[in-house]
Amino acid sequence: MKYVVVIGDGMADYPQEELEGKTPLQKAETPNMDRIARKGACGLLKTVPEGMEAGSDVANLSIMGYDPHEYYTGRGPLEAASMGAELSREEVAFRCNLINTEEGLLSDFNAGHISTAEASEIIEYLNQSFHQYGKFYLGTSYRHLFVSPKKEAADLQSIPPHDVVGEPLSQHLLKPEDDKLARELNQLMDQSHAKLENHPVNQKRSREGQKTANMIWLWGQGLKPQMPSFKEKYGLKGATITGVDLIKGLGVYLGLTNIKVPGATGYYDTDYCGKANYALDALEEHDLVFIHVEAPDEAGHAGDLEEKIRAIERIDKRILGKLWKELPQHHDFAMAILPDHFTPLSVQTHTPEPVPYAMFKSGGLKDEVDSYHEFSVEKGSQGLLEGYLFLKNFLEY
Ligand SMILES: [Zn+2]
Structure with a gap:
């Protein structure tokens, strides 16, 4: 089984007046995200534990399967790594x-x-x-x-x-x-x-x-954090693909391979297709790849609705679309899509509410949700989960 987790940083948002009450995720054309939801299972994830800041570091540490209360020491040391x-x-x-x-x-x-x-x-x-x-x-x-x-x-x-x-x-x-x-x-x-x-x-x-x-x-x-490696904790060989030092740094402490994609910029102009292609290559040698895309978060911070929708659509088409096309030809696979946290356009910074996730696995459970956004997943079979339990849930559901 090969596993891919696609993280659209800050992708989740609130209903927008300009979109007649829809969120950017609802408005964007996302046939591949919707397919994951339709063929798989959905839920809500509390990536930011009670009492902690809604930082990408804390939220992504959760997604990678580590309890921030136990392992988080600060953002600086992650970027240092x-x-x-x-x-x-x-x-x-x-x-x-x-x-x-x-x-x-x-x-x-x-x-x-x-x-x-x-x-x-x-x-x-x-x-x-x-x-x-x-x-x-x-x-x-x-x-x-x-x-x-x-x-x-x-x-x-x-x-x-x-x-x-x-x-x-x-x-x-x-x-x-x-x-x-x-x-x-x-x-x-x-x-x-x-x-x-x-x-x-x-x-x-x-x-x-x-x-x-x-x-x-x-x-x-x-200070430098002390964490068990991903291999020790989950028994899988993992990799990260990201343009952002923070996520690379998390990977370093967890013993994940950082796959360098030449055009990964951590901004709107990142090479989405490159990320998908390098992920496919990486899966030949690895069991699991985290693909992280910063662009929707940057659009959230800038309050730029159009860029946010564009970033979501590019993740859908160029990354998820490509993976859906290629992966089934070679492997049994599982794929998840989620943001690390909300970066609402109206707030222009991160907020800590639970994020929507959808996951699909060859031969895995399917629930009643048929599209992927902030509200559809509320009906999902996975309910509300503590963030650091997501990975176990994804591997075992
Ligand atoms: Zn983030």
Whole structure:
């Protein structure tokens, strides 16, 4: 049996006035998602446990079959793993966004989707300017890493920048603000603004009318997590396909192979067909592949209804469609489709309600649900499940 789990990041949403009360998943043309629902079984999944933030890290850790309450230490260390930054037991990895600030407000959490090539010059400059604080690592686009040698940094409170767009930076610094280390790192963020404002990369971006990367934002920090491998826990050889460091990093700690797809960008322009083709290849050597697509989440954060629908339709046609066509020719297979969390257009950030899932298995159970969206699955045979139990359910149902 070969298993594929397709994760449309942030795909779930609320009913839209522009869509006459339908959600993007209801509105989008999704014959392949609907087929999974029609031929298989559906349910709702609580990917974000009570009391935890609705982050992609927590939600995807759940989907991969690990209880976040037991294993989650923060987003930073997951991204560190994907960037090849080995953490000692003392070191604390922060996610380091390149952001844009104007007049003391956080005006853009992604610095106008700065290119990785431009970001690389800035990260190098930050390492030259601020080596006394720790080390910066280059990631992708606006998503980078900062590693502090001070273990106590793990206990500070930090805020995801995409949650406070348009708000004054001074209200969302690392806390408690009277803590010595928090003060030091808040000073680092402040100084980065002074240094980056006139950096050549930013001068050029300004001239071209693009948002500048004129500050760093540190958040999502944590110590290295200790987790049993996927093979130990589930007895299967697994792989991930994603354009996002966070998901790659989860895979590293779980011993999953990260399959590199040249055109996987973590954005609207990602190579959907490439992801499907590489997944099919990977299944020759692996038992299970997680295919993660970031685009619907980005559209949710941007409040862009059209892009969200387009991303959902592309997942359906180019990934699920391809898999449905190819897989049955060679294997008994099982396939699941789900988002990790909601990223509602009206909220423009993640929300923690249970997500809809549909799964199909050759010769497996079939229920009464005949389409896939937020409401159809409520009638599904699988009911409401804790997120980390999904994988077991998918393997055994
Ligand atoms: Zn997500």
